[in-house]
Amino acid sequence: MENLNKTPILSLKKLCVSYTPGKFAVNNVSADIYEGLITSVMGPSGCGKSTLIRAINRMHELYPDIRISGNIELKGRDLLHINPSEVRRMAGMVFQRPNPFPTMSIYDNVLAGYKLIGIKQSRHEKDELVESSLKSVGLWDEVKDGLSKRGSFLSGGQQQRLCIARALALKPDILLMDEPTSALDPIATNLIEELLVKLKKEVTIVIVTHNMTQAARISDYSMFMYLGELVEYDRTEIMFTNPSDKRTEEYLTGKFG
């Protein structure tokens, strides 16, 4: 088994998230995410995996009554106590259903992270950024002649790659992905999985997936969560061939889903 160079880039310490007092959706999770690798978060429905990554980029703050405690540090910075706007530029997110902005062109969608904030860029800067972002998701050749078209005319898979490009354009340290291929067909899913393996060198990826074979295919490290707890966290190869916890084994062998 190859030796993975592991430098922690994101560390979670005793992270707890609850919607109603006393009931924890994420219960005391501690783990280090390693730079330049793909880490998958798996588990049955309701295990808290989405809640976990949405806590990292503080999306939960859009909704009232959510309580969070513990520590999240990205490259040494305390994510829970700096402004959410800053956090979200360090940790980008791709959602389950592709959500390109329908009122903007493909070009503007890629640059949305700058446009929304009001950052002015020269035409040259913008062109370069759009081209490099689209190239890094393999979309450049497909759309370069129609950059002014609306993003909603693309296929599902293309839209999702556009959303990835949009997130990457901000050059985040870490990319959080919430079941990014579950709404896509197998071909598009395959394209994106290949893409993620290529991208991990540039940006650390944490991917929530309900598809364990996807986790087996692309991730270097895997987390298994159950009822809000982090049950097991290890190299994917090890976890899939020789899981330490009985619950992990039962999940992986399909005893519950």
Add this chain to the structure above:
Amino acid sequence: MSSLKYRLFKNKLLTLSVVIFSALTAVPLVLIIGKVFLKGWRQINWDFFTKTTPTTLDALLAINNNQPIPGGIANGIVGTLMMVLVASVIAIPLGVMCGIYLSENRKTKFSTVVRFLTDLLQGTPSIILGIIAYLWVVIPLKGYSALAGSVALAIMMLPLIVRSTEETMNLLPASLKEAGLALGSPYRSVVLKVLLPSAFGGVFTGILLAVSRVIGETAPLMLTALGATTIQWDITKPASAVSLLIWEFYNDPNLQSMIWSASLFLLLLVLSLNILAKQLAKKWRI
């Protein structure tokens, strides 16, 4: 490049402006209701509801003798009641049936046209409906009448009743209709005994809203019912209405003080109907 601090400041500023300007919209409501209430509540007594309007001479005499103006708005109350009743008798069956038709035949071109025209009818100014009732009722009957007023009000009520009936029926699950038909019930029974009762809440609130809308109307009645000084129940004769009386008081220098009591009455009536309709809608739509 916009700094984070500046962006957060702009954000707070926008939130503040939205809250302040939204709160300001409550001000006119308070001012209007306040004024009507303060100036009107003193004139309201038993006579107010039972006596007819005083003549301008009676009022002048009372003012000169420093006495409260005699009389009340009984003729107006009766007139309004009568005309709204007749309008409802016309508009409710017609509106509900049309609403049922539209709901049962959702996608036909004919339905689309009727739906569209109903919406246009809803947006038609009430004074136009007054002209129409004048042309259709006053002229043939050779005179002003409560009936003409009722016709104008009925046309005003129709679109609201049609739309609320249609929308409520659209919300009913298809399984309800299928269950009724599967039991062998004829179509008319399924509609009248299964669908309509289930839709009752929405239909009723639609009717309430329609009534509250026309009770306060003045313009169309000016051209049709004209007004009357006595209490009369003959719909072929001119009739009074509370809103018409307010207009008459407004135009008569001796009857000024009655403006506010009549307005208060009308306002309370309309607003309570409105609130009642909303509460019922909330209660039944869950």
Add this chain to the structure above:
Amino acid sequence: MSDKIFRSLLLVSALILLLIFAGMFFSLSKGAVPAFREFGFFGFIFSDKWISGTGQSTEQYGALAFIAGTLMTSVLALLICLPFSLPVAFFVGEYFRGKKVAGVLGGIVDLLAGIPSIVYGLWGFYALRPLIQSLGLSEQGFGVLTSSLVLAIMIIPYAASLSAEFIRMVPQELKEGAYSLGATRAEVIRNIIFPTSFSGIFSAYVLALGRAIGETMAVTMLIGNTSRIPRGLMDTGNTMASIIANQFGEADGLKLSSLIAIGLLLFLITAIVNFLGRLMIKRHSV
């Protein structure tokens, strides 16, 4: 009653609605013919003269003065209501969406829609007019500005509630996408929510404009009742609705026909405005 008869009854009720609308158009046109024949169709529309035939001068009627009055008051009312109704729409549809305070504000704004037109007119006359006089803006206090102010308050609920619905309809995932890129709430509203709901909001204001155009009583009491094109915001004038309300009762012959012609124009204008508004709503949902 057999099913066939029942179904026919339903169909007939829908037909009746169609006929009512068609009949309105027909009757108004028929009544307007004498005026159009006398002054010419475009001659009538573009003439700003309104002279009753008394004494030496011959009758001369035209709609222009009132079209101008209507446009001025309605557009001004729309502009005045905008800085209030838009914040309310965002307050209810975005900032405090689903919370109790949004329900309270929504309820207050809805009550504004329930106040009868004549009560608005009274308040405008007794409360607003003296204010305008004391500010030195106008001697008598009547005029385009005064009526537009009251009109603006009257249309706030219509503009706000419909806009709020479109704001609410912006998909959550678009907003989350924008937040995930680091945008503040103000930035999300400006770049995502507003552009996405814009055509819906615009159509809400078109429909509110239609409401303002047809408003009668409040405007009649505040606009000053002079039959000429208003020369400025402080000048008096008349709208299509108010001239009908003022002079229909005692009109006959050519004057009556001219008033009906103005009614026809008003009917057509509101129908077109409403049609455009609803067309835009349909396009928005696509």
